[in-house]
Amino acid sequence: MSGLLEIQHLSKNFDTTKVINDFSMTVDEGTICCLLGPNGAGKTTTIDLITGRVKPTSGTILFANEDITGRDEHEIARAGVGRKFQVPAVLRDMTVRQNLEVAYSRQTNPFWNLFKFHRAGLKQKFDEVADLAGLTRRLDVIAGNLSHGETQWLEIGMVLMQEPRLMLMDEPIAGMTEGEIEKTARIFRDLRKTTTLIVVEHDMGFVRQIADVVTVMHMGSLLAQGTLSEIEANARVREVYLGEQEAA
Template sequence: MVGVLEIRNLQKNFDAAKVINDFSMSVIEGTLCCLVGPNGAGKTTTMDLITGRLKPTSGNIVFRGAAITGDSEHLIARRGLGRKFQIPSIFKELTVAQNLEVAFCQEVSALQNLFSFSRKQSDERMHAVANMVGLSERLAVIAGTLSHGETQWLEIGMVLMQDPALLLLDEPVAGMTEHEIAKTVEILNELKKTKTLIVVEHDMGFVREIADEVIVMHMGSLLARGTIQDIEKDERVRDVYLGTEDH
């Protein structure tokens, strides 16, 4: 089955160092794929290459049947690929609702935005997304006063305002409380009913709760892929990654 995202023989060199080395993966539409591996494995670099933040040395990236290899970030985003970084970037002085409204803007020009969508469209989308990320009761709250978990959910919501076909999340539960992690599990398991997601994560307990498929990277290459049960049984993964964790 052809994936919504296909990465073929990807390579990224920084001078003489091969950070990504002949890496290939595919993500099937409507699934949640977790990208895991030890520090320095190349996970975030792979995300940067997918979204156009970095340009590959060689290889191909195909999104929904179209080659996006080397395209600029804004062009890739317009194709329907959204990304949330590990450190949230929100407008702290605005309310939750205003943050979501700003994220709905589809034109660079403020004047163009006035005519690109109606207030009704904006409000409908905002309330739908706020419900998705559990912030329906927090729309009037100033974003800078949100808890860490709520801030992370707000940024996920801001990405969702653009209705991406593929959503990339970089360590979404880093620094969260157990309660916030549990709620994030609920949010992502609900999102994957309508979205395709790639999640970079170190918390294997969290991965166990959300992943349809797990891809393990090591030294810029594919080490293993499969269900969480397959990955936990793989001796190679235990040697280079899982075996270093205190279970």
């Protein structure tokens, strides 16, 4: 059985520097895969390659058995791949409701987006996303007045309005309070019912709460992949990622 996302022998060079080196991994549908590794391991570049932000030097990326290698960002987004960046890209002068409405459509004209939103059936989607993101009571608040955690949840909601089958998140809990992190973990566990997730994260406590599978990168290559308990028991991972060379 093939995975929803399959990366095969992916490499990326910037001039003479090899950032991704023959990297392969598979992500099954309906799972949360946490992508770990030291700074400079190539995690964000891998996300950039999946979403088309940068083009690979070699290798193949398959999404739902379709080759999306090297396609433009908008084509990959339309295929069902959504991305949440570390710094939220919300429209700060608009309300939460307006942000979600504009995000629904992939058209570039925001006035067309707002008109289209009121077509039959879209309100149900809006209500589902607002509830999932925990923003039902904040819909009329200007986005610029939200807390940091609420802003992060709003951008998650904006990506969900585009109905992605796969959602990529780069350090989604950076700067959050403990309570906000707990709520984000609950949101992610709910998201898993309908959306496959790849999460780049350093906070191991958060990873422990959400991960079905952990993929560890080192110097642009795959170091290990498995359950969290398997990764924690892996001597090579402890040596490279957790810095336990002497203990090993």
